[in-house]
Structure formats: C-alpha cells, structure tokens
C-alpha cells in the first residue's frame with residue numbers, strides 16, 4: 001500500500017457555530033426576501049396537503065353513501081389547491097434560490113478577496129492546494145447545494161412539520177405515532193453525520209494534496225526534466241489521486257448505508273401510524289376510516305421528498321463543510337487583521353528605527369529612519385543586496401519589520417486592516433503578474449467599481465491606450481496564461497494602470513521600470529512618473545535617471561542609510577551617490593543610447 005503523505009497544517013476551518021453566525025448575518029441582510037420565502041413555502045406546503053384531506057373526507061363520504069355529485073367538488077378543491085401549491089412553491093423556490101445565490105456570490109467574493117490578501121508565509125505553509133480547493137471545490141459544493149437542494153430541503157422540512165401537526169389534529173395518538181420516526185431519524189443522522197463530515201474533510205484534504213502535488217509538479221517541470229524525476233513526480237501525483245479516490249468511495253459507501261437506514265425509519269413510522277389507526281378504528285371508532293386514510297397518506301406523502309433529501313445528504317453536508325472552510329478563511333485572524341479604527345491623518349509615510357532580518361541572524365536593514373512628506377517623491381538607490389527591496393516591502397506593509405514602525409499618516413501599518421492598508425498604499429514589484437481572463441477584469445481587480453471611462457483614462461495615463469485598442473478584442477482580449485501574452489513592458493503598464501485605478505495616496509514602486517529593455521525604459525519611467533503624480537512615492541531606482549527626477553534620494557548600503565538629499569546636492573557632495581551616478585553616466589555613454597533606440 002502506498003505511503004500516505006503527511007497532511008499539511010492547512011488554513012483555518014470555522015466551527016459550525018461560527019459558520020451559522022456568519023450565515024445568519026447574511027440572511028439578516030435580506031429580511032423581506034427571507035420572510036416571504038418562508039411565508040410562501042409555508043402556505044405552499046399547506047396547499048399541497050389540502051388534496052390529502054379532501055381525499056380522506058371523500059373516503060368517509062363514499063362509506064356514508066354520498067351522492068356522486070360530491071366528486072365534482074372534490075375535483076375543484078384539488079385543482080384549486082394544486083394551482084395555489086404550484087404558484088406558491090414556485091415563488092418560494094425562486095426567492096430561496098435568489099437568497100442562496102446572493103449569499104453564495106458574497107461568500108465567493110469575500111473568500112477570493114481574502115485569498116488574495118493572505119500573507120505569503122501562511123500560504124506557503126498551508127499550501128496553495130488548500131486555498132485552490134476552497135475557492136474551487138468548496139464554492140462549487142455550495143453552489144450545487146443552492147441550485148439543487150436548498151429549495152427542496154426547505155419545502156420538505158416545512159412539509160414534515162406541517163404533516164405531523166395535521167396528523168396530530170386528527171388524533172394526538174396518531175401524531176405521536178408519526179413523530180416516532182423523528183427520534184429514530186435523529187439517531188440515524190447523529191450516527192451518520194460525524195462519519196460523512198470526517199469523510200468530506202478527509203476527501204477535501206486529499207483533493208488539496210492532489211492539487212498541491214499537481215501545482216508543484218507543473219511549477220517544477222524544468223527541474224523534474226533536468227534530473228529525470230518524471231517517474232517520482234508522477235508517482236507522487238498518483239498517490240495523492242489514489243488517496244482522494246479512496247476518500248470519495250468511502251463517502252459513497254457511507255451514504256448508501258445512511259439511505260437504507262433512512263428508509264427503514266420511514267417504514268417504521270408508516271407502520272406505527274397504520275397500527276395506531278387500526279386500533280383506534282377497532283376500539284370504538286375513535287377516528288373514521290377517512291381520517292386514518294388522511295394520516296397514512298400524509299405520512300406516505302413525505303417519502304419521496306425525504307428520499308431526495310437522503311440522497312442529496314452528502315451534498316448538503318459537503319456544502320456545510322465548504323461553508324465552514326470558507327468562513328474559516330474569511331474569519332481567520334491572520335487574514336482578517338481588522339485593525340483598529342484609526343484612520344491616517346494624511347499620506348505622510350514614516351519609517352522609524354526599522355531593522356529587519358529574514359532568518360533571525362543576518363540583519364539586512366538596520367535602524368532606518370525616513371519620513372516622506374505627503375506628495376513627496378523619494379528614490380532609493382544602492383548596490384545589489386543593500387536592502388532596497390526589503391525597505392520597499394516594509395513601507396508597503398507587505399512584510400512587518402523585525403523592529404521599528406512603519407506608519408502612514410500616523411497609523412502603524414501593522415494596525416491597519418488588510419483592506420485599509422491596500423486603500424492607503426499600493427506596491428508594484430518587479431514580478432508583475434497578469435491574471436488570466438479579459439484584460440478589463442485584470443484592471444478591475446484594483447477597483448471593482450471602475451467604469452469603462454475610468455479604465456480607458458487609466459490606460460491613457462500609462463500610455464497603454466493605443467496598444468490595448470489594437471489588441472484582437474481591445475480591452476476584452478483574454479490575457480495571461482492561455483491568452484494573449486503581454487510583453488514585460490506592457491505588463492508593467494497594466495500594473496501602473498492598476499495603481500491609477502486603485503488610486504492610493506501612497507505608492508511604492510520597486511524597480512517598476514527595470515524590467516523593460518533600454519528602449520522602452522525611458523517611456524515606462526515617464527508613465528510611472530505620471531501614475532504616481534500627487535502621491536507620496538517611494539521608488540526603488542535601479543536606473544539613476546529615476547533618482548534624478550525624484551525630490552530626494554536615499555542611498556542605502558549594507559542596510560544603512562548612508563546619504564540622503566536632492567540629486568544635485570548629492571552630486572556636489574561627491575560621495576557614494578556621485579560615484580554611482582558617474583558609473584551610471586559612463587555606462588550610458590559606453591552602452592546603447594536609449595534615445596537612439598527610441
């Protein structure tokens with residue numbers, strides 16, 4: 001038997017109570033819709049049991065030799081009840097579906113939003129597979145439940161309560177007989193639920209690991225090929241797939257046992273109702289034959305919907321589990337970082353006594369103190385490994401410094417909630433990612449409320465308007481993986497356009513123009529300048545022309561600030577910056593001239 005891979009710790013999972021609290025808060029947002037859904041469902045259920053009553057009464061009338069004209073009124077009553085039941089059940093199904101879809105859309109959006117904000121170390125630890133399974137499989141499980149089972153579950157539950165109440169109105173002993181199936185059903189459910197829950201959790205873990213193995217295999221294709229590890233890699237994926245398959249099969253076996261036990265409970269209930277009816281009729285005609293017929297029909301009437309629920313029970317529970325996993329993601333403390341309610345007073349960016357170490361030993365940023373006034377543009381320069389990227393990431397709140405504080409408008413970035421943080425500051429890093437999908441969706445990630453005009457204006461600001469217009473389908477062209485491949489410079493422009501659309505008061509650009517070759521670099525520099533207009537800006541400047549344009553230049557070496565001031569002053573000072581500048585100018589003269597290329 002294959003060795004099982006150790007399970008990763010995974011992302012947090014909410015308790016059932018937390019998921020229920022979240023669901024209640026969502027339902028409370030649509031009180032009218034929910035109230036009408038319940039009302040229609042209730043009246044619809046009453047209308048569906050009217051024909052049963054009418055038939056029972058007909059039995060008594062036939063036994064009492066009623067005239068044949070009685071049948072006409074029975075047909076009319078059944079027809080009216082059927083029309084009412086059809087209309088109301090349809091309306092209830094529509095409202096339940098609409099409420100469910102609204103909640104589902106909210107859940108999907110919130111989960112995706114949180115997924116994008118997940119701290120990278122947590123994501124690395126939990127594995128991307130877990131995250132992917134949540135936003136794909138768990139959302140799909142809930143969607144399946146909302147579309148296929150939610151409305152029928154609600155109408156069946158209403159019908160069960162109503163039917164038992166109706167049987168009780170005939171004779172309380174019949175009601176008790178019908179209710180016998182409830183504790184029995186609950187026992188079966190109680191025995192089955194933990195098993196399915198375990199099976200579903202294990203199935204999700206197994207599918208997460210399968211997704212993780214696939215991602216790892218695909219990302220590592222060059223290494224796998226280089227070392228001839230195809231066989232080991234395939235074996236790992238097969239093992240993860242095998243575990244997932246075993247769990248899915250175990251889930252089906254447990255479901256079939258549950259359905260059989262559910263059927264037995266139904267027949268015990270029907271048998272009890274019939275036996276009590278028999279005794280009640282035999283002993284002094286305490287109920288009529290028609291009433292016994294009504295009781296038996298009402299009970300039997302529940303068989304079909306109950307069977308549907310039994311069969312879709314795994315779906316229902318999978319949706320519940322998915323809900324716990326998604327609410328866990330949404331509620332997770334690490335993700336939520338709600339922050340205090342302090343709001344920045346302005347867009348001044350302050351780094352106070354910042355030091356940082358990644359591994360606890362090598363200190364890569366040392367006691368950096370830097371204040372960037374609102375609207376000021378500061379360039380960070382220094383040799384490779386000086387700590388520029390680290391300072392930029394700390395200034396954007398992407399990593400927390402080992403010591404010291406980064407603040408915007410007086411508020412510690414660590415105390416701003418993730419959402420507030422992204423409203424205040426945006427970072428463009430060297431690795432610009434283009435998400436797959438239509439280009440306009442990629443842009444709207446920065447601001448979901450941006451209209452078409454806003455998108456076009458942002459593209460114009462970053463000089464991308466013309467080439468986007470010339471794409472096969474303009475702004476609707478599919479880009480990213482499997483779509484139109486943007487050049488590095490175009491991807492940078494899109495990242496800048498996202499910055500314009502997000503419109504944060506503070507921008508951090510980490511080598512945003514270094515990707516492009518010399519020809520486009522000057523242009524990109526210009527667009528980066530336009531995109532950051534009016535914002536407090538920290539630019540990691542590998543091209544010193546960017547530094548020359550900034551209000552102030554900070555020179556960083558071995559994690560320390562060793563010089564700072566405006567470009568011209570630093571040149572006059574003849575220190576490290578002047579040295580870097582002379583080397584840069586020399587490089588420019590010796591190598592290809594940007595303007596020639598343009």
Ligand SMILES: Nc1ncnc2c1ncn2[C@@H]1O[C@H](COP(=O)(O)OP(=O)(O)OP(=O)(O)O)[C@@H](O)[C@H]1O
Nearest residue numbers: 358359364382383384385386387388389390391540
């Ligand atoms: N995630 C990390 N884990 C461990 N060490 C890191 C990490 N990122 C950077 N470092 C180290 O921290 C030091 C500073 O790196 P940083 O990327 O901040 O410098 P930089 O000035 O931006 O360099 P470059 O110009 O090459 O991008 C380097 O010694 C680097 O190896």
